[in-house]
Amino acid sequence: MQEIQSDKSDEGSITGESKVHVFDSALQLVSGESLQPFSVAYCSWGKLNADKSNTILICHALTGDQFAAGDNPMTQRPGWWNTMIGPGKPLDPEKYFIICSNVIGGCSGSTGPASINPETGKPYGLDFPVITITDMVRAQEKLLEALGIDSLLTVIGGSMGGMQVLEWANSFPEKVFSAIPIAGSARHSAQNIAFHEVGRQAIMADIDWHGGDYHAEKTQPRKGLAVARMAAHITYLSETALTRKFGRNLQDRDALSYGFEADFQIESYLRHQGFTFVERFDANSYLYITRAMDYFDIAAEHNGKLAEAFTNSDTRFCVVSFTSDWLFPTSESIHVVRALNAAGANVSFVEIESDKGHDAFLLDEPEMFKTLNGFLSSVAKDRGLL
Amino acid sequence: MQEIQSDKSDEGSITGESKVHVFDSALQLVSGESLQPFSVAYCSWGKLNADKSNTILICHALTGDQFAAGDNPMTQRPGWWNTMIGPGKPLDPEKYFIICSNVIGGCSGSTGPASINPETGKPYGLDFPVITITDMVRAQEKLLEALGIDSLLTVIGGSMGGMQVLEWANSFPEKVFSAIPIAGSARHSAQNIAFHEVGRQAIMADIDWHGGDYHAEKTQPRKGLAVARMAAHITYLSETALTRKFGRNLQDRDALSYGFEADFQIESYLRHQGFTFVERFDANSYLYITRAMDYFDIAAEHNGKLAEAFTNSDTRFCVVSFTSDWLFPTSESIHVVRALNAAGANVSFVEIESDKGHDAFLLDEPEMFKTLNGFLSSVAKDRGLL
Numbered sequence: 057m058q059e060i061q062s063d064k065s066d067e068g069s070i071t072g073e074s075k076v077h078v079f080d081s082a083l084q085l086v087s088g089e090s091l092q093p094f095s096v097a098y099c100s101w102g103k104l105n106a107d108k109s110n111t112i113l114i115c116h117a118l119t120g121d122q123f124a125a126g127d128n129p130m131t132q133r134p135g136w137w138n139t140m141i142g143p144g145k146p147l148d149p150e151k152y153f154i155i156c157s158n159v160i161g162g163c164s165g166s167t168g169p170a171s172i173n174p175e176t177g178k179p180y181g182l183d184f185p186v187i188t189i190t191d192m193v194r195a196q197e198k199l200l201e202a203l204g205i206d207s208l209l210t211v212i213g214g215s216m217g218g219m220q221v222l223e224w225a226n227s228f229p230e231k232v233f234s235a236i237p238i239a240g241s242a243r244h245s246a247q248n249i250a251f252h253e254v255g256r257q258a259i260m261a262d263i264d265w266h267g268g269d270y271h272a273e274k275t276q277p278r279k280g281l282a283v284a285r286m287a288a289h290i291t292y293l294s295e296t297a298l299t300r301k302f303g304r305n306l307q308d309r310d311a312l313s314y315g316f317e318a319d320f321q322i323e324s325y326l327r328h329q330g331f332t333f334v335e336r337f338d339a340n341s342y343l344y345i346t347r348a349m350d351y352f353d354i355a356a357e358h359n360g361k362l363a364e365a366f367t368n369s370d371t372r373f374c375v376v377s378f379t380s381d382w383l384f385p386t387s388e389s390i391h392v393v394r395a396l397n398a399a400g401a402n403v404s405f406v407e408i409e410s411d412k413g414h415d416a417f418l419l420d421e422p423e424m425f426k427t428l429n430g431f432l433s434s435v436a437k438d439r440g441l442l
Numbered sequence: 443m444q445e446i447q448s449d450k451s452d453e454g455s456i457t458g459e460s461k462v463h464v465f466d467s468a469l470q471l472v473s474g475e476s477l478q479p480f481s482v483a484y485c486s487w488g489k490l491n492a493d494k495s496n497t498i499l500i501c502h503a504l505t506g507d508q509f510a511a512g513d514n515p516m517t518q519r520p521g522w523w524n525t526m527i528g529p530g531k532p533l534d535p536e537k538y539f540i541i542c543s544n545v546i547g548g549c550s551g552s553t554g555p556a557s558i559n560p561e562t563g564k565p566y567g568l569d570f571p572v573i574t575i576t577d578m579v580r581a582q583e584k585l586l587e588a589l590g591i592d593s594l595l596t597v598i599g600g601s602m603g604g605m606q607v608l609e610w611a612n613s614f615p616e617k618v619f620s621a622i623p624i625a626g627s628a629r630h631s632a633q634n635i636a637f638h639e640v641g642r643q644a645i646m647a648d649i650d651w652h653g654g655d656y657h658a659e660k661t662q663p664r665k666g667l668a669v670a671r672m673a674a675h676i677t678y679l680s681e682t683a684l685t686r687k688f689g690r691n692l693q694d695r696d697a698l699s700y701g702f703e704a705d706f707q708i709e710s711y712l713r714h715q716g717f718t719f720v721e722r723f724d725a726n727s728y729l730y731i732t733r734a735m736d737y738f739d740i741a742a743e744h745n746g747k748l749a750e751a752f753t754n755s756d757t758r759f760c761v762v763s764f765t766s767d768w769l770f771p772t773s774e775s776i777h778v779v780r781a782l783n784a785a786g787a788n789v790s791f792v793e794i795e796s797d798k799g800h801d802a803f804l805l806d807e808p809e810m811f812k813t814l815n816g817f818l819s820s821v822a823k824d825r826g827l828l
Contacts, residue, residue, distance in 0.1 A: 088700075186701060245685060245690075246685050246687075246706075247676065249690070249706050250709075253713075254672045254673045254676070257665075261647075261666060261669055283643050283644045283647055283669065286639070287640045287673050290633065290636045290637060290640065295632075295771075298636065299632050301632075304629065304630075304632065314474075316642065316729065320632075323639045326636055327643070
């Protein structure tokens with residue numbers, strides 16, 4: 057996802073709690089493997105109410121983390137969803153107990169390929185088992201159980217976060233009062249798998265990757281990871297947004313250089329995106345998390361019938377997409393909505409007019425905020441919170 | 443571009459002539475540099491008529507070459523435009539004298555970064571001057587002059603070939619009786635520059651690139667070039683075509699591997715595209731030719747007014763685009779058509795319904811063939827050939 061310099065950071069960052077929960081038990085994975093022990097790093101904002109009915113779980117995207125709001129202590133930058141979380145904002149810590157955890161496979165504190173493999177005493181590297189979106193959700197469910205939370209008022213997330221939201225509704229329908237998948241999908245498309253494969257090949261092509269054992273070599277596949285990020289970043293923006301923001305403008309020069317410097321602003325911007333990303337993200341995590349997204353296909357567990365994933369569900373769904381998102385286009389959300397309708401689920405669907413592309417879910421999109429405010433008020437009321 | 447296994451190769455390949463013309467004179471480049479000597483490799487099919495009025499120049503795309511028809515002696519595969527060239531096809535060697543030359547900067551015989559630098563006796567590498575689409579056209583014009591051909595019945599090409607076609611009409615309007623830019627553009631967009639930059643960074647990230655001096659090191663940046671090709675290849679196809687062709691189908695397996703093998707057909711296909719490409723293409727040529735495309739912006743030479751490029755032109759234009767092409771979308775062709783209309787040029791425009799994406803121009807597209815047959819018959823008649 058795009059790194060956002062929130063334009064609302066002056067409003068005062070909100071204070072949350074950052075913790076890591078270590079589980080001595082095993083996390084059973086879809087692959088048949090298991091992780092033991094495993095850790096889940098999370099942040100929370102607001103207070104759990106007496107009957108534990110006001111929890112909102114935020115699921116982050118591919119390169120996100122648990123630092124959704126406030127300041128990110130690892131990057132010293134504002135949380136990635138500061139626009140969404142805070143007093144008076146849709147996810148209001150004065151009303152709700154809000155949790156966001158780093159996914160299993162990640163690199164911000166939850167167990168991932170950079171974690172120590174207890175069998176060897178060294179980082180897992182490629183010995184880390186391949187994880188799935190379902191495994192991410194199972195780890196989140198273990199965390200909530202450990203915190204004594206039986207059910208969620210809402211589970212919300214964009215992009216891969218939206219995938220997790222749908223998987224929550226599939227795996228634990230009785231624990232999900234409402235679900236908000238934004239710019240998501242119930243399966244990863246061929247084009248999206250293709251872009252991920254390019255990113256993985258770029259990382260693996262880097263001589264500093266060392267078959268995933270770069271920690272032992274005290275190197276990092278920085279160039280390969282930067283290329284992966286650059287390629288992915290293009291897919292997060294719309295062509296319109298790129299043209300408006302950069303067009304063919306030159307970077308700090310009056311004329312073409314007739315060389316391979318970053319003549320154009322778009323080149324300079326992409327290089328910056330690539331090389332700042334490698335400061336905060338683990339290359340093997342990028343391999344594992346993209347793989348989890350590629351493997352995601354809820355219908356496959358139900359004989360190809362997506363509706364069966366949501367049969368007899370009491371969950372209230374609010375599905376959101378953006379007109380200019382070509383990575384997780386509206387057609388993917390409509391595919392989900394049709395299945396929910398076929399399953400007789402309670403669903404509302406909003407396609408938001410935006411020219412900002414996939415990353416719109418991270419940006420200041422008033423119509424999205426309005427939609428979410430309305431939906432959350434409604435479910436909070438239904439739950440007896442308002 | 444996609445490597446095409448022509449389904450019409452059984453119809454008998456046509457025999458052409460393959461030659462290299464060596465110029466002792468200098469080719470003046472837009473950058474202010476020059477190339478001396480320089481070579482232009484070309485193929486031709488058919489015969490020049492007595493009044494030298496039946497020449498069709500084909501301009502190739504980024505990774506194309508002069509072997510548009512017949513068999514490619516370098517790859518042992520059918521020519522990239524066998525669907526278009528041959529008896530009874532739109533570009534008919536029984537009627538026309540057809541020429542296709544490898545672009546300056548290329549790697550199929552024309553002078554490029556892998557050629558020997560006369561000053562050092564070694565391959566140019568990054569000492570090769572940055573070239574432009576205009577330089578490619580100037581080299582083609584020198585070739586035609588050397589062959590005694592004063593004017594072209596038609597200049598035709600797709601993608602970067604379409605850029606050259608428009609540049610021909612801009613640089614040498616008096617020599618262009620008609621022009622057929624297909625899936626082209628008068629400028630490279632921010633998104634397209636971005637994808638090219640990813641490809642270049644992938645090549646430069648490869649330790650075997652050696653700052654462009656890989657020939658001296660007896661290596662090749664194979665992995666980097668393969669990644670560049672994979673990323674680019676996604677942009678040549680439509681999302682619909684990828685879904686129809688591959689979807690989430692698995693490759694030679696019944697279940698997910700829970701590893702990083704090519705589980706999905708789309709992954710296997712992309713890897714194949716990447717690793718076959720490096721057998722036939724020079725990595726530095728990829729850098730230079732993508733740069734030439736990025737620099738392309740005809741209007742920039744005319745104070746931002748594209749129409750001025752075509753004022754007082756007698757050239758007949760046939761502009762062609764494809765509905766599902768998101769790399770050179772119809773909007774880019776319409777931008778050209780509007781400028782041509784504003785310049786009072788003779789222009790027809792056809793947007794062809796196709797779900798095959800940018801590469802449609804290389805494929806069996808009956809409506810494209812019909813359009814080109816009609817247009818070429820008309821201009822041949824106007825020129826007194828029929």
